[in-house]
């Protein structure tokens with residue numbers, strides 16, 4: 413509860429930060445986009461990762477204020493990159509909590525932020541989890557359909573770890589599957605994990621969406637993904653989450 417109070421004040425006081433982790437096209441090594449990852453610069457406890465405060469925020473409803481801050485900051489940065497002719501255009505992926513996805517007014521809020529910063533909708537991708545989709549399928553389907561009409565991309569995060577059935581791939585208009593890093597970490601080591609990753613890539617392509625592998629840490633994992641025809645990698649092998657200024661350098665090379 414103390415943490416919750418501090419977080420409420422911290423959001424108002426501008427203590428949240430965003431780091432960005434590059435997402436790289438396996439075809440040509442080009443940085444296609446980045447995932448925005450929130451951090452809290454706590455006045456006494458240092459830079460806190462989301463594991464330390466997202467759950468508390470989610471349970472209390474404060475996650476809506478946090479989510480609104482993250483969307484605003486990420487879109488603002490994406491618009492800055494989009495105006496900068498010295499490096500390629502970057503898509504920016506933003507994590508949505510389950511509550512954010514189905515809260516009334518999400519689509520209006522996203523629209524207003526895109527307009528305010530003049531960001532083409534196609535440069536924003538929203539990451540949702542399977543859990544968020546099954547929690548309230550009707551509301552989720554309505555939100556995703558409206559986001560799709562707006563031109564915003566939708567990605568299913570932690571794919572393979574949730575409880576959604578495959579029918580939701582037909583029901584929900586998604587553009588990308590992010591294969592959970594628990595499977596990617598076993599690539600080449602565990603036959604089971606290798607088979608799961610291959611099946612996920614094939615499934616993504618069968619329904620006409622992009623396959624992204626998260627948590628890619630070794631050259632062996634990358635090679636296996638290239639052979640499977642996976643589209644995009646994200647992970648420590650290419651880069652940890654970094655400041656916006658560093659993204660600029662990584663994308664330019």
Ligand code: G
Nearest residue numbers: 448449450461462463466479482507508509
């Ligand atoms: O950044 P890190 O690798 O520690 O992220 C840990 C978890 O926190 C991930 O599951 C990620 O989806 C989640 N997360 C990171 N940033 C945000 C955010 O802005 N909003 C929400 N809801 N979750 C986030």
Ligand code: G
Nearest residue numbers: 507569570626627628629646647648649653
């Ligand atoms: O759940 P979500 O996909 O949003 O999680 C992103 C999280 O994964 C962030 O906490 C990020 O720091 C972490 N992450 C990103 N790349 C790697 C990696 O290569 N290895 C590990 N162990 N974690 C990673």
Ligand code: MN
Nearest residue numbers: 447507539569
């Ligand atoms: Mn994510």
Ligand code: NA
Nearest residue numbers: 569570592626
């Ligand atoms: Na994930």
